[in-house]
Amino acid sequence: MKKCMREGTADQRVAYYWGRVREQGQKKKDFDWPSTEVILNLAYTYDVLMLHWSKLLSRYRLSLSTMNILTILKYSQGEGHEQQELCQLLLVSRANITKLIDSLVKRGLVVRTASLLDRRVWIVKLTSAGDELFADFNPFLLKEAKRITSRLTGKEKKLLNGLFLKLRAGAAREGSLK
Amino acid sequence: MKKCMREGTADQRVAYYWGRVREQGQKKKDFDWPSTEVILNLAYTYDVLMLHWSKLLSRYRLSLSTMNILTILKYSQGEGHEQQELCQLLLVSRANITKLIDSLVKRGLVVRTASLLDRRVWIVKLTSAGDELFADFNPFLLKEAKRITSRLTGKEKKLLNGLFLKLRAGAAREGSLK
DNA sequence: TATTGTTATACTCTATAACTATA
DNA sequence: TATAGTTATAGAGTATAACAATA
Numbered sequence: 530m531k532k533c534m535r536e537g538t539a540d541q542r543v544a545y546y547w548g549r550v551r552e553q554g555q556k557k558k559d560f561d562w563p564s565t566e567v568i569l570n571l572a573y574t575y576d577v578l579m580l581h582w583s584k585l586l587s588r589y590r591l592s593l594s595t596m597n598i599l600t601i602l603k604y605s606q607g608e609g610h611e612q613q614e615l616c617q618l619l620l621v622s623r624a625n626i627t628k629l630i631d632s633l634v635k636r637g638l639v640v641r642t643a644s645l646l647d648r649r650v651w652i653v654k655l656t657s658a659g660d661e662l663f664a665d666f667n668p669f670l671l672k673e674a675k676r677i678t679s680r681l682t683g684k685e686k687k688l689l690n691g692l693f694l695k696l697r698a699g700a701a702r703e704g705s706l707k
Numbered sequence: 708m709k710k711c712m713r714e715g716t717a718d719q720r721v722a723y724y725w726g727r728v729r730e731q732g733q734k735k736k737d738f739d740w741p742s743t744e745v746i747l748n749l750a751y752t753y754d755v756l757m758l759h760w761s762k763l764l765s766r767y768r769l770s771l772s773t774m775n776i777l778t779i780l781k782y783s784q785g786e787g788h789e790q791q792e793l794c795q796l797l798l799v800s801r802a803n804i805t806k807l808i809d810s811l812v813k814r815g816l817v818v819r820t821a822s823l824l825d826r827r828v829w830i831v832k833l834t835s836a837g838d839e840l841f842a843d844f845n846p847f848l849l850k851e852a853k854r855i856t857s858r859l860t861g862k863e864k865k866l867l868n869g870l871f872l873k874l875r876a877g878a879a880r881e882g883s884l885k
Numbered sequence: 886t887a888t889t890g891t892t893a894t895a896c897t898c899t900a901t902a903a904c905t906a907t908a
Numbered sequence: 909t910a911t912a913g914t915t916a917t918a919g920a921g922t923a924t925a926a927c928a929a930t931a
Contacts, residue, residue: 540875542795549782559849563864564856568756570871572771575753576798578746578878587900592920593750604727613889617720620754625922627891632920649889649930671737678742680873686741689874692867693748695858697718700756765923770897791912803899805914810897827907827912 543573567696578677585673589666590636594619594629596666602639602655603663609642609654638662721751745874756855763851767844768814772797772807774844780817780833781841787820787832816840 547569554560579593586596597619602609610618616626630653633639638659644650655663678686725747732738757771764774775797780787788796794804808831811817816837822828833841856864 540872540879542792546779546782546796549784550778553782553784554849557846557849559846559853561849561853563861563868564852565849566868567856567859567864568852570868571749571753571756573798574871574875575749577875578749580798581878583899594921600728601724604724604731606727606731611889614720618724620751620758621921622923623890624892624924628921647889647931651890668735668737671732671735671739671743674742674746675737675739677874677877678745680877681745681870683741685870685873686745688866689870690741690744690748692859692863692870693752694718695863696855696867697752697755699855699858700759701718761922772898789912799898800900801913802901802915806898809914822912825908825912829913 571696581677582670582673585669586666589662591662591666594621595633596670598629598633598653599638599655599659599663600667602653603660603667605654607654609652611644611650611652613650615653633659749874759855760848760851763847764844767840769840769844772799773811774848776807776811776831777816777833777837777841778845780831781838781845783832785832787830789822789828790831791828793831811837 547566550565550569551562554562554565583593586592589596591599598615601615601618612626612630613623615621615630616623619626621629630639630641634641636658637656639653640656641651641653644652681689725744728743728747729740732740732743761771764770767774769777776793779793779796790804790808791801793799793808794801797804799807808817808819812819814836815834817831818834819829819831822830859867
């Protein structure tokens with residue numbers, strides 16, 4: 530991976546490619562550069578940040594998904610969550626959440642406990658080992674979040690968060706191509 | 708997947724969880740909610756948009772990565788690219804770009820041609836079949852980019868693009884945790 | 886009948902390291 | 909020695925459908 534990235538030049542390279550997209554798009558129907566740029570930027574920024582993030586998490590043998598599960602469970606304050614709720618929060622299918630939870634159970638980080646209200650349901654909870662692991666990685670992530678966003682002012686962060694919301698609203702809107 | 712998402716409520720659910728993150732984070736050292744929110748928003752917005760995007764691409768039996776490769780090659784206007792350049796543009800390792808290109812070669816969408824300058828190098832180019840497929844999917848993606856960003860004004864799109872750049876600059880900065 | 890979760894399967898993507906051949 | 913690309917391998921993630929138990 531490292532070998533493929535010459536330090537400090539990735540953004541320039543991408544800019545060069547994007548320039549071509551922009552030029553050659555002009556001729557096309559429905560082309561709107563700022564719109565396209567937003568999508569390219571979202572995907573590329575995600576890749577850059579999450580590549581970095583994944584590397585941090587690999588120290589704890591966690592992926593983004595498993596880290597998210599532990600975090601969600603931690604913030605439930607001992608109540609836990611149904612697997613189905615985790616599906617909704619993580620945008621992961623039922624079949625795949627089963628596998629993710631399986632892997633965490635195997636490592637002793639979470640447990641499945643039966644629901645008293647609905648016998649079809651498992652409530653997933655953090656174990657003390659899971660809690661410890663969370664206490665271990667979470668401070669790093671908070672620090673990193675602060676560092677990564679350090680070039681933005683408070684006002685810009687708020688602005689950015691509002692724009693993200695609008696983007697998602699656009700994606701969810703009716704009339705999408707089926 | 709669909710079964711796990713009750714229409715129109717995903718954002719509220721996530722907001723509920725984020726509320727807990729925010730509350731319980733307050734006590735912690737290095738916690739800064741707007742910074743954390745930016746990261747959560749980036750990841751979640753990416754997931755929402757790309758889930759949708761992937762569904763569109765699956766009609767063409769393409770993933771985000773393979774779509775990107777075809778697009779990059781298309782915009783090289785017949786010149787093609789070294790695999791190594793694709794690594795840099797896509798943030799994918801050399802080993803893995805080999806596999807991705809293999810799969811496209813197998814489908815007849817791209818070809819590897821020897822470089823005349825360096826005998827270690829393959830130049831990857833779009834075939835006419837690849838070109839046709841691009842002509843097929845690209846208009847949909849342009850339309851979708853426009854639709855997804857339709858809730859943003861032109862000014863907001865520009866703003867957003869600038870903020871993405873700052874985010875990436877922050878991630879790349881020296882002094883990151885090693 | 887609908888929902889929660891599991892199982893099975895196949896595919897894609899990623900990470901790592903050892904390897905070949907060129908430069 | 910360094911670089912471009914390949915091979916091998918193992919693990920993670922995703923998509924789909926069929927299934928059991930329960931509501």
